[in-house]
Amino acid sequence: MPSSRTPAWFLPSLLAVTVTAALVAVPQAGEPAPSSSTVPLAAEQPKPAQGKTAQGKPGTKPRPDARDVVLAVHGGAGAALDRETTTPAREKAYRDGLARALRAGQQVLDRRGSSLDAVEAAVKVLEDDPLFNAGKGAVFNADAAHELDASIMRGSDLAAGAVAGVRSLRNPIEGARLVMEKSRHVLLAGEGADDFGQRHGLTTVTQDYFWTQARWDALMRAKETARGSKTAAASPEALADEQSKGTVGAVAVDGRGDLAAATSTGGLTNKLPGRIGDSPVVGAGTYAKNGTLAASATGAGEVFIRGAATSTISxxxxxxxxPLASAAYEVVVKRLPALGGDGGVIALGPDGDFDAPHSSPGMLHGYLTEDGTVVTKVFPDESPANS
Incomplete structure (x- = not known):
């Protein structure tokens, strides 16, 4: 139901927020890049929900990570980034990528746009960023090809669309929305999904568009590991890439109280051709329902499918x-690991409660609050695994 609060996007355009450590400075459209000046973390970090205890502390009652959130994104679960091996430039690149996605969604909400438009805009930014395993940064399958998956869902009427195994759509999330709005289906796969998108004017590319050195190196290492070799060396860039493997996603609530969620991925490095994970599966990788939550998942896809992860939280x-945090904790931290896999979700309620539980060592994610504050978390100690 719509909130009684006056949403921040009804106010004039917000100033860019300068952040450090867990926050990142991002210029508004048309503004010059900020200088290296920063403000103390305590001056910008939103206060946690009243009574919240440390994430991951045994025996604590799950509490939301934040309140008054209108948009959140994730860049995959895994080991996140390692402080010992990640350069300041690499850290900044990841924080900037997450923050750009949040600002893209914020621009939609500031115009009183829908949560559906906001999550699509945010995910498109992440798909265009080669640092993340979606779109441009998609990993290679065992045949050294790219097969991409995506889904999107609207909470007001449970409308949803998805594509799986696409090879030529530049932005698979656009294909997912197209399936939702221009077909009588929910999920299209492979060549049929590519052709459907092309017929409706979506931008298509050749496979070499998705090629990146880091993903190629990851495939070579995966194949050497499969052959039993232990000599494969990784550059710092490739190591950071490996540490941030996963999926991208976004969740949002708009001024009408409507929820939406979207997820996109390149899948698993060296996966069998035709493999489809949880990202395009409604109720597993993506789910949105007004009155409960919007959720996007990342992690062991097969386990998230078997556990119907996001719909089970709802x-x-x-x-x-x-409550949201307790339900998300129950599924992500207690149930899914028992099925043999780890990962995380970003979960947002209609009242702005936000939680990002994960059983993996870390999860790249960030969120935007009503007052325009951006928070990004890229190191494991910024968002310890729940226990």
Whole structure:
């Protein structure tokens, strides 16, 4: 239901927020890049929800990570970035990537646009960034090809669309939305999905568009590992790439209280051709329902499918009457690891409660609050794994 608060996007354009450590400075459109000056973290970091205890501390009651959130994104679960091997420039690149996605979504919300438009805009930015495993940064499959998956869902009426195994759509999330709005189906796969997008005017590319050195090196290392070789060396850039493997996604709530979620991925390095994970599966990798939550998942796709991860969180909220953080914790931290896989979700409620539980060592993610503050988390100690 719509919030009684006056949403921030009804106010004049917000100033860019200068951040450091867990926050990142991002210029508004048309503004010059900020200088190296920063403000103390305490001056910018939003206060956690009242009574929140440290994430990952055994025996603590799950609490939302933040309140008054209108948009959140993730860049994949895994080991996140390692402080010992990640250069300041590399750290900044990841923070900037997450923040650009948040600002793209914010521009939609500032215009009183829909949450659906906001999550699509945010995910497109991440798909265009080669640092993330989606779109331009997609990993290679075992045949040294790229097969991409994406899905999108609107919480007001449970409308959803998805594409799987596409090879020529530059932005698979656009294909997912097209399936939702221009077909009577929910999921199209392979050549049919590519052709459907092309017929409706989506930008298409050849496979070499998705090629990056870091992803190629990751494929070579994966194949050497599969052959039993232990000699494959990794450059600092390739190591950082490996540490940030995963999926991208976004969740949002707009001024009408409508929720939306979107997820996009290149899948697993060296995966079998035709493999489809949870990202394009509604109820597993993506779910949005007004009154409960919008959620986007990242992690062990097969396990998230088997556990119907995101829809189960919603069901625990609706039928089990659990609060958002407790429901997300129950699924991501307690149930899914028991099935043999780890990962995380970003989960946003209609009241602005936000949580990002994960059983993996880390999860790249960030969020935007009503007052325009951007928070990004790229190191494991910024968002410790829940236990």
């Amino acid at each position: 069901n625990l909220m609706e039928f089990g009457r659990l």
